[in-house]
Amino acid sequence: QANALAMAVTDKSGGSDVSIGVPSADTMPMGLLAVTLQGPGVVPLGGDFAVAIGMSAAVQSRAGQLTLGYDPKMLEPVGVKPISPGVVKLPFEGGAVPRGARFQVIGTAPGRTNVTVQDVEMIDSGGFALSVDLPAPVSVEVKP
Secondary structure (H helix, E strand, O other), rough: OOOOOOOOOOOOOOOOOOOOOOOOOOHHHHHHHOEEOOOOOOEEEOOOEEEEEEOOOOOOOEEEEEEEOOOOOEEEOOOOOOEEEEEEEEEEEOOOOOOEEEEEEOOOOOEEEEEEEEEEEEOOOOEEEEEOOOOEEEEEEEEO
16 A cells, blocks of 8 residues: 655745655565655755655554654755754654654755654664664755
8 A cells, every 4th residue: 555645845935845755665675674754855944844754564563753863954854853962862662653744944044954763762662672773864945
């Protein structure tokens, strides 16, 4: 079954949206548990954007948390409180991995910034810790 997720990029004047697809579980090798992270390539100064988080469906998890890292001088998370500067944790239960996270560009100068999955902690239905492959960072260019 296909599992697509659409996220959007919006500038502060209500600009355009960009759809971002997340690979379905059908495209992941069996037995491999991996996180995917996707985001826009370009965001305007003052804009906000979403990163899409996906997970292979080869193993069902009971609970866990996903830790995202970002540059707190360039970005501010929307709707979630950081646990420390540049770090947010997204808890989940019952295999419902967080679908994504939103960030507001707070930097005042153009540049490039990254959002990374720093860690994923998952427990399977038997109470055992699962090993998860982490994705490459999402690199976002902030333009005027």
